[in-house]
Amino acid sequence: MGSMIDNYIGSEIDLEVITPLFKEDDYEIYWLGIDNETAFRCNVYLIKAGNEAIIIDPGSRAFFDEVKQRALEIVPLENIKGLILCHQDPDVAASMVDWLTLKSDIIIYSSDRTNVLLPHYGIEDYQYYSINQNPVYTFENGRKIEFVEAPFLHFPGAFTTYCLSSKFVFSGDIWAALDINWELVVSDFEEHINNMNLFHIDYMASNRAAKGYVQKIENKEIDAILPQHGSIINKAHVDEALDYLRTLRCGIDIAYGES
Ligand SMILES: [Fe+2]
Numbered sequence: 001m002g003s004m005i006d007n008y009i010g011s012e013i014d015l016e017v018i019t020p021l022f023k024e025d026d027y028e029i030y031w032l033g034i035d036n037e038t039a040f041r042c043n044v045y046l047i048k049a050g051n052e053a054i055i056i057d058p059g060s061r062a063f064f065d066e067v068k069q070r071a072l073e074i075v076p077l078e079n080i081k082g083l084i085l086c087h088q089d090p091d092v093a094a095s096m097v098d099w100l101t102l103k104s105d106i107i108i109y110s111s112d113r114t115n116v117l118l119p120h121y122g123i124e125d126y127q128y129y130s131i132n133q134n135p136v137y138t139f140e141n142g143r144k145i146e147f148v149e150a151p152f153l154h155f156p157g158a159f160t161t162y163c164l165s166s167k168f169v170f171s172g173d174i175w176a177a178l179d180i181n182w183e184l185v186v187s188d189f190e191e192h193i194n195n196m197n198l199f200h201i202d203y204m205a206s207n208r209a210a211k212g213y214v215q216k217i218e219n220k221e222i223d224a225i226l227p228q229h230g231s232i233i234n235k236a237h238v239d240e241a242l243d244y245l246r247t248l249r250c251g252i253d254i255a256y257g258e259s
């Protein structure tokens with residue numbers, strides 16, 4: 001069956017139900033929401049590999065109940081094995097304490113720089129998987145995801161997650177966009193560039209960082225980019241999205257001027 005992302009272009013999705021994005025045998029990927037109507041809305045994703053489920057960027061404590069309920073519609077609690085936290089911002093990671101309270105053996109997949117900050121949410125005793133030490137994770141059913149470090153985009157220890165089955169890049173704040181007229185999948189990329197600019201120009205460190213990250217992933221086959229804010233970028237626009245980062249002027253390029 002494969003990716004369903006193109007099916008959602010130009011269509012309004014039902015925000016009351018879970019949205020499947022990829023299905024192939026015992027491997028599935030879902031968009032869990034959330035449906036808060038602000039420009040800074042957050043995307044939470046879930047990968048279900050056999051009996052193992054991992055939630056990507058579970059998000060704020062404010063939406064924990066909703067995210068939990070949606071995750072549990074897909075898998076039983078015992079199957080939720082881990083959380084991927086692409087950096088420590090509260091909109092990405094704060095609900096880790098709620099998840100760990102519910103299930104103390106959940107594994108936190110994150111970077112070493114993020115992991116020194118996460119205990120400040122209030123729980124310091126948890127199982128930690130270092131993406132810096134182990135950049136490829138293999139699920140029990142053999143499916144693989146690869147963590148790609150993205151220093152200074154925007155946090156020094158930020159990273160993205162590439163799924164080798166779906167060819168999806170879960171990009172965290174990279175390619176994030178702020179938009180009022182949100183749609184699940186980008187339909188007009190020209191317009192979307194304005195929405196990405198609203199986020200990137202202020203948050204991302206510099207063109208050198210953006211370009212450097214593109215060099216790490218441009219040789220991978222990418223079928224879609226799934227950011228933590230804004231719309232999913234489908235395959236038709238992946239090349240333009242890579243070009244966007246290659247030419248982006250942002251952060252210190254602007255704040256301190258170019259020498
Ligand atoms: Fe962030």
Ligand SMILES: [Fe+2]
Nearest residue numbers: 089091173228
């Ligand atoms: Fe964010």
